[in-house]
Each structure stands twice: as structure tokens, then as C-alpha cells.
Amino acid sequence: MKKFWALFFWFWPLVALYVCLIAPGNNWWFPSKPLSTMGHQIDGLFYLILIIVTVTFVGTEFALGYALWMGATKEPGRRAWFSHGSHKLEVVWTIVPAFVLVFISLTQLDVLADIRVLARFPESVKEAPVAEVMARQFEWRIRYPKPGTELMTSPQPGDLYFVNEVHVPATVPTMINLRTQDVQHAFFVPRLRVKQDAVPGLIIPVWFEIEEAGEYELLCAELCGWGHYKMKARIIADSPEGVSAYLTRLEREQNEDGVQEAETASVK
Amino acid sequence: MVGAVIQSGRVLYMRHCSHCHGTAGDGNGPTAQYLYPRPRDYRHGVFKFTSTNDMSKVSREDLLRVLRYGIPGTYMPSFLLMKDEELTAIVEYVRFLSMRGEFERKLVNELASDYSEEAVESRLKDEQRADIVGELAKFLAEDVPGVVDGIGAELEESWVAADSDEAKIVPSVPRVPDSEESRRRGRELYLSKTLNCADCHGIDGAGNGPQTVAFEKNPITNVPYDEPGLHDVWDNLNQPRNLHTGIFRGGRRPIDLFCRIHAGIKGSRMPSFKNTPHEDIWHIVNYVLSIPFEPEPGATGVASAPAAPATEAAAPAAGE
Ligand SMILES: [Cu+2]
Numbered sequence: 001m002k003k004f005w006a007l008f009f010w011f012w013p014l015v016a017l018y019v020c021l022i023a024p025g026n027n028w029w030f031p032s033k034p035l036s037t038m039g040h041q042i043d044g045l046f047y048l049i050l051i052i053v054t055v056t057f058v059g060t061e062f063a064l065g066y067a068l069w070m071g072a073t074k075e076p077g078r079r080a081w082f083s084h085g086s087h088k089l090e091v092v093w094t095i096v097p098a099f100v101l102v103f104i105s106l107t108q109l110d111v112l113a114d115i116r117v118l119a120r121f122p123e124s125v126k127e128a129p130v131a132e133v134m135a136r137q138f139e140w141r142i143r144y145p146k147p148g149t150e151l152m153t154s155p156q157p158g159d160l161y162f163v164n165e166v167h168v169p170a171t172v173p174t175m176i177n178l179r180t181q182d183v184q185h186a187f188f189v190p191r192l193r194v195k196q197d198a199v200p201g202l203i204i205p206v207w208f209e210i211e212e213a214g215e216y217e218l219l220c221a222e223l224c225g226w227g228h229y230k231m232k233a234r235i236i237a238d239s240p241e242g243v244s245a246y247l248t249r250l251e252r253e254q255n256e257d258g259v260q261e262a263e264t265a266s267v268k
Numbered sequence: 269m270v271g272a273v274i275q276s277g278r279v280l281y282m283r284h285c286s287h288c289h290g291t292a293g294d295g296n297g298p299t300a301q302y303l304y305p306r307p308r309d310y311r312h313g314v315f316k317f318t319s320t321n322d323m324s325k326v327s328r329e330d331l332l333r334v335l336r337y338g339i340p341g342t343y344m345p346s347f348l349l350m351k352d353e354e355l356t357a358i359v360e361y362v363r364f365l366s367m368r369g370e371f372e373r374k375l376v377n378e379l380a381s382d383y384s385e386e387a388v389e390s391r392l393k394d395e396q397r398a399d400i401v402g403e404l405a406k407f408l409a410e411d412v413p414g415v416v417d418g419i420g421a422e423l424e425e426s427w428v429a430a431d432s433d434e435a436k437i438v439p440s441v442p443r444v445p446d447s448e449e450s451r452r453r454g455r456e457l458y459l460s461k462t463l464n465c466a467d468c469h470g471i472d473g474a475g476n477g478p479q480t481v482a483f484e485k486n487p488i489t490n491v492p493y494d495e496p497g498l499h500d501v502w503d504n505l506n507q508p509r510n511l512h513t514g515i516f517r518g519g520r521r522p523i524d525l526f527c528r529i530h531a532g533i534k535g536s537r538m539p540s541f542k543n544t545p546h547e548d549i550w551h552i553v554n555y556v557l558s559i560p561f562e563p564e565p566g567a568t569g570v571a572s573a574p575a576a577p578a579t580e581a582a583a584p585a586a587g588e
Binding site: 137138139141155156157161163164165226227230232233234253254255256257258259 | 284299319337338340343345346348349437438439441442443514520521522523526527550557558560561
């Protein structure tokens with residue numbers, strides 16, 4: 001029975017190792033493959049950390065199993081060895097994890113800077129947010145600049161408005177301005193691996209380059225109140241021409257005076 | 269099956285709407301007490317943001333629009349991501365709740381004048397209880413079926429009419445192109461004595477006109493309200509909008525604002541200006557749309573000196 005526990009604790013690291021090896025190929029960690037350019041690097045970081053924790057987990061579990069095994073097969077009379085208070089061991093297990101953590105934080109700096117530091121954003125988007133995404137309890141209000149003009153921080157005459165649906169160009173870098181009208185929210189697009197908090201009082205630029213046209217789910221990832229769970233929108237990634245066609249359509253709709261509309265209806 | 273749509277609408281309504289609008293549509297769900305403005309109480313059959321004439325009900329299209337885009341500036345959220353057939357089912361259920369609520373209110377009104385607790389009490393002074401009960405039984409047996417049919421027919425007619433072309437507001441002239449001149453004309457009309465928007469919305473449009481400090485009485489009970497300001501048919505405080513926010517709850521298309529001014533905001537204290545020439549309404553629309561961008565409040569000049577609108581209610585006074 002004593003040996004059972006040693007074998008038991010040796011069995012699980014083997015299972016964990018197997019799962020960690022096959023998981024990436026089966027996409028068990030993520031809702032889909034990354035669909036933005038930065039997404040690949042973020043997944044890379046995730047897998048790096050996965051390797052480190054898998055190795056650590058397997059190692060410590062094997063050590064635990066080893067200790068149990070030694071206990072189980074102990075000959076009568078052999079005395080236990082007490083490691084408590086060993087200076088050398090303390091130093092080793094402080095320094096090794098410290099190195100691992102420093103290694104992780106240095107490796108991810110580049111990716112973090114690419115995501116967060118405006119100066120490192122792609123040149124083409126730095127000055128040209130395509131839309132303002134305003135989070136509020138419990139919906140996403142979108143403001144586009146009038147076609148042909150730039151987005152300003154305050155609303156301008158001719159701005160176009162929509163709710164819970166953002167149209168952005170695919171296959172080119174794109175930037176939006178993230179804001180919130182009330183409490184903290186977070187702009188989370190799982191398939192793009194984009195997640196950014198919206199903080200009251202701040203205008204936070206968020207950029208991404210979507211690789212495939214299509215529809216992406218946008219969720220709020222910051223518990224923002226009782227309706228948090230329904231704070232959902234969609235991002236429609238389209239060709240740049242498709243987006244400008246959409247904006248033209250939106251502009252026409254927003255300027256409807258109910259007269260032309262009636263005329264076209266009677267023509268039909 | 270005829271009721272299938274309403275049944276599926278009911279399931280969706282209970283899941284997504286009832287915590288605000290209440291299971292019976294009384295606008296008093298568990299989350300309602302924290303909200304201002306309050307969620308709509310459907311039982312009056314009155315809806316604010318419609319594209320129909322001031323005397324008409326709300327159309328299906330209007331309800332669908334409210335569901336899709338929400339009401340910005342309030343807690344009514346957008347349900348854009350729901351499927352079309354889900355939305356139409358919910359619309360049918362909201363219509364059902366409204367009609368049911370209205371029906372019941374009308375029936376109660378029919379009986380209340382003679383048979384409410386108060387009425388019976390005062391009648392007992394010179395009548396016998398048995399006589400009253402007998403009279404009621406006779407009334408219920410002979411008159412009520414006809415009353416029920418009458419209310420039903422009335423409701424059917426008005427709700428069907430709301431979806432007809434006649435009910436829809438169509439401006440007789442296209443929008444007057446936006447210009448400095450048109451806005452100035454709009455501001456003149458805004459300040460004019462006949463329209464007197466400033467009486468409620470304030471001279472600069474900040475929503476602080478004299479009416480907001482007048483004390484009103486509840487029109488039914490005649491008891492003065494505790495707080496000053498206008499009150500809507502749901503008995504809630506109804507502040508005239510601050511027009512500087514740039515948020516238009518009923519939509520920001522020119523036609524939306526045209527409808528708001530033409531038909532008023534039903535149930536609220538924003539009156540209908542249907543007798544105003546359509547061209548003038550467009551001038552006002554152009555002005556209203558420009559207010560949020562004025563360099564400073566009231567910056568839009570008027571040709572004649574901007575005379576302050578004369579109102580008796582300048583000092584706090586009893587409402588009308
Ligand atoms: Cu949120």
C-alpha cells in the first residue's frame with residue numbers, strides 16, 4: 001500500500017506530460033488558432049510558459065514520488081535525513097525560480113511593448129484610429145469618424161454611430177480607441193488574443209491585424225456589474241473596400257430624412 | 269399554431285427583459301428600482317419613440333428598432349446580436365403584454381366608477397348592499413360582455429392601424445439642407461412664443477427651463493408631487509432633455525428628430541408640434557443637431573434680438 005502512493009504520484013506527471021504534448025496540436029487551450037499577427041507571439045509566450053510549468057510540475061511530482069518510494073522501501077533501522085534548515089537548498093530553490101521568472105519577464109517584454117507602447121505601433125495606424133469603442137453598462141457603443149475625416153477624441157458633426165458591432169479592415173493593421181463611460185470594462189476578442197482593460201478617464205489605443213475576414217466575438221472581460229455576462233458584441237473584419245462601403249451605407253442611413261426612403265419604397 | 273410566436277417570445281422575454289420590465293410588463297422587475305428613467309411599463313400601451321402620428325400606437329418596426337439599437341443614455345440595452353426571428357417574437361410578446369395591460373386597465377376603469385371600494389362605501393350611505401350586489405351581477409351578466417367586446421375591438425383597431433401607412437409620419441418636404449441660416453431660423457422657432465421649447469429645455473437647451481422648477485399635481489389624485497418638475501403618464505419625474513449631450517434616445521437620424529418634434533414623445537411631457545409647418549420642423553432639427561457642437565451654450569445667433577420667452581412659470585408655481 002505504501003508503494004501505491006509513490007506510484008500514484010508518479011502516474012499523474014506522466015498523464016500531465018502526455019496532455020501537454022498533445023494539447024497544442026488539438027487546440028485544447030484556445031478557442032481557435034490565433035487570427036491576428038500578434039496572436040501568434042502571444043500563443044508562443046503561452047506555450048513557453050506551458051513548457052516551463054510542465055517541466056516543473058513533472059519534476060516536483062517525480063521528486064515527491066521518489067521521497068514516497070524511498071519511505072516505502074526503507075529498511076528498518078535506517079534513519080531519516082532532515083533537510084530542514086539547509087542553507088544550500090534554500091539558496092538553490094530561491095535562485096532557480098528567480099532566474100526562471102526573470103527569464104520570462106525579459107522574454108515577454110518585446111511582445112508587451114508591441115502591444116502596449118504607442119511608439120512601437122505600426123506606422124500606418126499610429127495616428128489613425130478607425131473607431132472609438134465606448135464601453136458602458138452593458139453594451140458597446142461605437143463611433144466612427146465621418147468618412148474622409150479623422151477620429152477626434154470628442155464627437156464631431158458627421159460622426160457615425162452604431163452599437164454592438166464594429167467593422168474593421170482585415171489583413172491590415174488597425175487601431176481603435178478604447179474608452180468607458182462608467183466603470184472598468186475590458187475589450188476581449190478571444191480569437192484575436194486581444195484583451196485590454198478600459199479604464200474610466202483614459203483613452204486607450206488598441207491595435208491588431210486580423211488575418212482572416214470574418215466575424216469575431218467581442219466580450220467584456222472585466223466583471224462590471226450584474227449585466228456583465230451579456231456585454232457582448234461582434235467585430236466584422238472585412239476588406240478595406242468592404243469597410244468603406246459599410247461606412248458609406250451607415251452614413252446614408254444616419255442621414256435619412258424619411259422622404260427619399262418613402263420614394264424608393266414606392267418605386268419597389 | 270397561432271400562438272407559437274408569442275410563446276417563444278414569452279420565453280425570450282422572461283430571460284432577457286423581465287428583470288427590468290417585470291413579468292407582467294409593469295416595468296417593475298427586480299432591477300427596475302435602481303434605474304432612471306424607469307423601464308417602460310407597457311400596460312398603458314404607450315411607447316415614447318415611435319415613427320407614428322401623435323395619436324397612433326407604436327408600430328412593430330419601431331419596437332424592433334428599439335430592441336436592435338437600445339435607448340442610448342438609458343439602461344435599455346441593445347439586443348442587436350439576437351436573431352431576427354427571436355426579435356420579432358419578442359416584439360409580438362411586448363405587444364401582447366401592452367394590449368393585455370391596456371385591456372385590463374380599461375375594464376377596471378369601466379367598473380371603478382360604480383363598484384370600487386370607495387364608490388361602494390359612499391353608495392352604502394343611501395343604498396342597500398344587496399341592491400348594489402344585485403345591480404353588479406346584472407351589470408356583469410348583461411353589459412360586461414359587450415364592454416369586453418368593445419374594448420377588444422377598440423384595441424384591435426388601434427394596434428392594427430399603427431402598422432399602416434397612414435399612421436407613419438412622412439415629412440411633406442425633404443430635409444432642409446443644414447446651414448447657418450437654417451439653424452438660426454431653427455433657434456428663432458425654438459425661442460418663439462408659439463413653440464416655446466425654451467419653457468422646458470431652457471434658453472440654451474440645457475434642459476433647465478422654468479417648467480423644471482414648477483411644482484405639479486398628480487392629474488388623477490390631485491396631490492402635489494414631492495419634487496418639482498414635469499411628470500409623465502407613468503407618474504415619474506420627466507426631465508426635459510439637456511440638448512447638449514449629443515445623445516438622442518429615440519435615434520439621431522434627422523427623421524427620428526422630425527418624428528420626436530412632430531409627434532412629441534408619447535407618454536412624456538415632450539408635446540407634439542404637428543401643426544408646425546414641416547419646413548420649420550426641419551429648421552428646428554438642424555438647430556437641435558447643431559446644439560452639441562456650439563462653441564458655447566446659446567451661441568447660435570438669431571436675426572432679431574433673442575427675447576427671453578415670456579412665461580408665467582418663471583417663479584416656482586403650481587403646474588397646469
Ligand atoms: Cu463590462
